[in-house]
Amino acid sequence: MTFAWVLFGIYLLLTAWIGWQGQKKTRDFSSFALGNKDIHPVFVGITLAASVASAATFIINPGFIYVDGFSAWFHMVVGIGLGFIAMLYFLSFQFRRIGDENKALTIPDWIGKRYQSRGFALFFAVLNLLSFAFVVLLVGGISIVMQSLLGISNSNALLITLIFVTGYVFIGGTYAHIFTNVLQGTLMIGVTVLVLVSCVTILNDSPDSFIDRINAINPDLISLVNTNGRLFNDVFSIYIAGFIIGAVLVCQPHILTKALYVKNDKQVKQYLSVFTILWILFLLLGSVGFFAHLVLPDGALVDATTGAFRQDLVMTAYLEHMFPGWVHTLASVILIAAAMSTLDGLLISISTITANDLVLNLYATKQNLDQQAKMKLALRTSHVVLILIAVAAYLINLNPPQLLGIFGQIGVYGLTVAAAPALIFGVMYKNPPLNYTWWASIIALITHFGLYFYGAQLIPATIISFVNPGVTAAIAIIISIVPLLLIAKLKWKKIN
Numbered sequence: 504m505t506f507a508w509v510l511f512g513i514y515l516l517l518t519a520w521i522g523w524q525g526q527k528k529t530r531d532f533s534s535f536a537l538g539n540k541d542i543h544p545v546f547v548g549i550t551l552a553a554s555v556a557s558a559a560t561f562i563i564n565p566g567f568i569y570v571d572g573f574s575a576w577f578h579m580v581v582g583i584g585l586g587f588i589a590m591l592y593f594l595s596f597q598f599r600r601i602g603d604e605n606k607a608l609t610i611p612d613w614i615g616k617r618y619q620s621r622g623f624a625l626f627f628a629v630l631n632l633l634s635f636a637f638v639v640l641l642v643g644g645i646s647i648v649m650q651s652l653l654g655i656s657n658s659n660a661l662l663i664t665l666i667f668v669t670g671y672v673f674i675g676g677t678y679a680h681i682f683t684n685v686l687q688g689t690l691m692i693g694v695t696v697l698v699l700v701s702c703v704t705i706l707n708d709s710p711d712s713f714i715d716r717i718n719a720i721n722p723d724l725i726s727l728v729n730t731n732g733r734l735f736n737d738v739f740s741i742y743i744a745g746f747i748i749g750a751v752l753v754c755q756p757h758i759l760t761k762a763l764y765v766k767n768d769k770q771v772k773q774y775l776s777v778f779t780i781l782w783i784l785f786l787l788l789g790s791v792g793f794f795a796h797l798v799l800p801d802g803a804l805v806d807a808t809t810g811a812f813r814q815d816l817v818m819t820a821y822l823e824h825m826f827p828g829w830v831h832t833l834a835s836v837i838l839i840a841a842a843m844s845t846l847d848g849l850l851i852s853i854s855t856i857t858a859n860d861l862v863l864n865l866y867a868t869k870q871n872l873d874q875q876a877k878m879k880l881a882l883r884t885s886h887v888v889l890i891l892i893a894v895a896a897y898l899i900n901l902n903p904p905q906l907l908g909i910f911g912q913i914g915v916y917g918l919t920v921a922a923a924p925a926l927i928f929g930v931m932y933k934n935p936p937l938n939y940t941w942w943a944s945i946i947a948l949i950t951h952f953g954l955y956f957y958g959a960q961l962i963p964a965t966i967i968s969f970v971n972p973g974v975t976a977a978i979a980i981i982i983s984i985v986p987l988l989l990i991a992k993l994k995w996k997k998i999n
Contacts, residue, residue, distance in 0.1 A: 506828075506829060506832055507652050507653055507832045507835070507836075508653060510832055510833060510836050511652070511653065511836055511839075514836050514839075514840065515667060517686065518667075518671065518683050518686060518687075518840075518843075519667070519670075519671055521671075521679070521682045521683050521686055522670075522671030522672075522674060522675045522679035522682065522683055523671075523674065523675065523679075524675075524678070524679075524682055540764065540765060540766050542678075542681055542764050542765070544765055544770040544771075544773035544774040544777070545773065545774065545777050546681055546685050547681070547761055547764050547765060547770075547774040547777075548773070548774035548775065548776065548777025548778040548781070549684065549685050549688040549689070549777060549778075549781065550680065550681050550684035550685060550688065550761070550844075550848075551758065551761045551774065551778045552688055552691075552777070552778045552781035552782050552785065553684045553685075553687050553688035553691055553781075553841070553844035553845070554684060554757055554758065554761075554844055554845050554848040555587070555758060555778075555782060555785075555845070556691065556781075556782065556785035556786070556788075556841060556845075559640065559644075560785050560786065560788060560789070560841070561691070561785075561788060561818060561838050561841040561842070562644045562647065562648065562815060562818050562819070562838060562841075562842065563640070563644060563815055564579050564788075564789040564792070565788065565789055565790075565791040565792040565795065565817040565818045565821070566792065566813075566814030566815045566816070566817040566818075567579065567734065567735075567792070567814065568789050568790070568791075568792025568793065569792035569793075569795050569796065569804075569814055569817045570732075570733070570792075570814050571723075571724075571729055571732040571733070571734060571735045571736075572717070572721070572723060572724030572725060572726070572729055572732075572792075572793070573724065573725050573726065573727065573729070574726065574727075574728065574729040574732050574735035574736065574740075574741045575732070575734070575735045575789075575792070576789060576790065576792070576793070577735075577741050577742065577745065578735050578740065578741050578742075578744065578745035578973065579745065579786075579789050580786045580787065580789050580790070581745065582741075582742065582743075582744070582745020582746045582748075582749055583745050583746070583748060583749035583752070583786075584749060584782065584783065584786045585746055585749065586745065586746035586747060586748065586749025586750035586751075586752075587749040587750065587752055587753055587782070588749075588779055588782065589750060590749070590750035590751070590753040590754075591753045591758075591759075591775065591778070592775060593930075594753060594754075594759060594762075594926060594927070594930055595759070595761075595762040595771050595775060596762075596768050596771055597930035597931075597998065598613070598759055598762050598763075598926070598930055599762035599763060599765070599768070599771055600768075601613065601617055601929070601930065602762065602763045603763070605617065607763065608763075608855065608859055609756060609760065609852070609855055609856045609859055609860055610627065610631075610754075610756045610759060610760060610856070610922065610926070611624045611625075611626075611627035611628045611631060611756075611856055611859075611860040612624060612856075612859060612860055613929075614627055614922075614925045614926070614929065615627075615860070617925075617929045618925070618929070618935070618937045618940065619937075620937050621864060623925070623937060623940075623941060624860050624864060625860065625861065625864045625865070626941070626944075627856075627860070627921070627922060627925070628856055628857065628860035628861040628864065629861065630917070630918050630921050630922070630948075631756060631852070631853060631856045631857070631860075631861075631918065632853070632857070633914040633915065633917050633918040634755070634756065634757075634849055634852065634853050634914065634915060634918060635853065635892065635895065635896070635914065636912075636913060636914025636915060637849060637914065637915045638846065638849055638850070638853070638892060638896050639896055639899050639900060640912075641842050641843075641845055641846040641849070642661060642664055642665065642846065642896045642897075642900050643900045644815070644842050645660070645664045645839055645842040645843065645846070646660040646661050646664065646900060647815060647816070647819065648819055648835055648838050648839050648842075649663065649664065649839060651819050651823075651835070652832065652835040652836070652839070657900070657901065658901060661896075661897050661900050661901070662897065664843070664846075665893040665896060665897055666893070667843075668843050668846050668847050668850065669850065669889050669890065669892075669893045671683065671847070672847050672850045672851055672854075672889060673886055673889050673890075677764070677851060679847070680847045680848055680851050681764075683843075683844070683847060684844045684847070684848070686840075687840040687841065687843060687844035688781070688844060690836075690837040690840050691785065691837060691840065691841050691844070692781065692784065693837065694833075694834045694837040694838070695784055695785055695787075695788055696784075697826075697830070697834065698788060698791060698821075698822070698834070699784075699787060699788070699790075701794075701825050701826070702790060702791065702794045705794050705797055705798060713793075716797055717793060717796060717797075720796050720797075721796075724793070724796070727741075728741060732968075733968070733970065734968055734970060734971040734973075735968070735971065736968055737967060737968065739967060739974065739977070740967065740968050740971055740973070740974045743977065744971070744973045744974045744976075744977035744978075745973065747976075747977040747980050747981070748916065748973040748976050748977055750923075750980075751916070751919040751920055751922075751923045751976065751980055752915075752916075752919055753919075754918075754919040754922040754923050754926050755852075755915065755918070755919055756852035756853075756856060757845075757848035757849050757851065757852040759926070760852065761774065788818075791817065791818055791821050792817060794821070795817050795820065795821045798821070798824055798825065799817075799820055799821065799824055800824075803816075803820045803824065804816050804817060804820055818838065819835065819838070822834045822835060822838075850889055850892060853888065853892060854884075854885040854886070854888040854889045854892070855881075855885050857884065857885070857888045858880075858881040858882070858884035858885040858888060859881050859885075862880070862881070862884045863880065863881055912972040912973065913952075913955060913972045916951060916972050916973065916975075916976035917948055917951050917952055917976075919976070920947040920948065920950075920951050920976050920979045920980055920983070921944040921945075921947050921948040922944070923947065923980060923983075923984065924940050924943035924944050924947060924983055924984055924987060925940050925941075925943075925944055927984065928940050928943075928987065928991065928995075930998070931991070931997055931998065932991060932995040932996060932997055932998060933995070933996045933997070933998055934995070934996070935991070935995060936995075939987060939990065940987075943983040943984060943987050944983070946979075946982060946983045947979040947980060947982070947983035947984075948979070950975070950978060950979035950982050950983065951972070951975050951976050951978075951979040952975075954969050954974075954975040954978060954979070955969060955970075955972055955975040958975065
């Protein structure tokens, strides 16, 4: 335990020092939100990979794969991975060009200027608050690992996490996010390689094939369609929804805005190449869900306090079982770093969007403030929002939702399905009509939340699992975007 505290303390001090270096380059609200376009594309690629591969990839996803097997693995690793990469390449280049032309600072700002609608920007600024659900997921995931690693209470783990991450984001903004994520991303690469090598050693330990060993435990785990699964139990949820939701996840504010960190398309291509390699590597960590079945003893995933099964303990239990104490401790610190690397990006996006697109839209315009005064107000507001987010996340995680992964997905998927039509048509067509796009966003939002909360009652005979927010989000995208694509093909002019 002493070694864990020493190692964790070194990580905190090093990250804090790096965050302080970011403060030196943060001159105003624009540099707080996006930097000054002087960040090397390799650093942007590492930052993006670290931001995307969060607590969900390192801590939460292995648990779902442990429970549902191949069905969950294909959805979360293959489907989401391919969909994400495809959409990221599709959107990033044109998003950067249009964003540069309009001097956009955030996704709502980009959308408002692209569609020449202050109301549309305000709509997405409000929706951006749904990202808070993902903040709760991340903070809760960090607390799970920190309690096991440091032997502290949930409350203390939450306080350390929120004070530390909010603090370095508060002083350093985007530069603190980039600089600390390069450190965190590098550490994540190391632990990913270490864990995947351990999986290979498990394969070599037995003459029986991997598939035969998993099949002997539970044939459902290797079924192409696990009909007994709770979340991934039909062809749509496994093979179609994963790709679609992977694509729309690109529309998260802290992901797509990375294109605005760099100067030109060449740099976009460079950071996307770095990201793709690292993203594939990180996604493979979900496979630990299979290997945990082969090595973990009975009771390893039982909560010592409540006696309940905890699927979100899979990764921490696997590390504890497979590695010597010091290696397990090192890997656990890096898991915390993985979650923090996404948390800081989310905190920046929520605080800057709330300040720039919500407060300035509602307040500063009425006050007739000049541009300099607006930016000062936005910077102060973003700092206040950071503190409010931290307090709210702390209070909710004192009694966290049962499945943190599902809780986080519901809100984030709602935000992304609404943003997807505006971003997709905004980069594809010269003058996409505002009314069509706005209706597509509203329909997507209503469909996602409506099916998730009421789908089983409205359509009781269906085999589709509406308790999986990835499924309801995928249906929302199909219903909202496909008809609009047909209309656009006939009426709208594409950007060359």
